[in-house]
Amino acid sequence: MRVNHKKLKKIVVFSSGAGSNAEKIISYFKKVSDVCISVVYTNNPAAGVLKKAKNHGVKTRVFSAQEYQKEVLKELLSIDPAIIVLAGFLWKIPKNYIDNFPNKIINIHPSLLPKYGGNGMYGNNVFKEVFKNKEELTGITIHYIDEKFDTGPIIFQAQVKLLPKDDVTEIANKTRQLEHKFFSAQIHKLIR
Ligand code: GAR
16 A cells, blocks of 8 residues: 655636636646645636536535624634645735735736736726737736735736737737646745
8 A cells, every 4th residue: 555645735716617626626636646636616606616626536615795794714724734726716815814824825817917917807808908908918926825916925927929910819819828837837936
């Protein structure tokens, strides 16, 4: 029998939508023996992430706004995750979560913050603004969560050049590629 002396590190993922990043993270950590994805949490019962997580045999949990106040936090405390990853999660993180998990909640944002961050700046809204402003460069930011939207300390950024012919869809594609390339490895680095 193989004895694993290393403590299993747990990752909790929060996602509100399609879950392409969550799926990449799940696939990446399937190959890492001392890390597991405990639960994928979502506020959205119709989120694509639910099917993706289930296909990989990962536990999912849909929660209501009311459960978000106390119940979900209680569950997180009992899981005791090494890191809480927001991968396309659109609700604000309450202060009591941040207080209980200092430097353990990280978010990915599809722009080079501080550009194109803040309330309402998510998904396509970001890419439309990047397009409108004819940016020649865009990218991704991985950062710690604080009490505001998209202002916490930056952990990692990666950038990509845009061409004059790039439309909103192409900007989204290029940004998504960066997210899929870098996010899981950055999470791994943080919990190692
Ligand atoms: C990602 O592009 C992520 O950066 C963005 O939502 C998308 C989720 O896609 N997050 C934000 O805009 C947060 N402000 P996914 O569900 O396919 O991973």
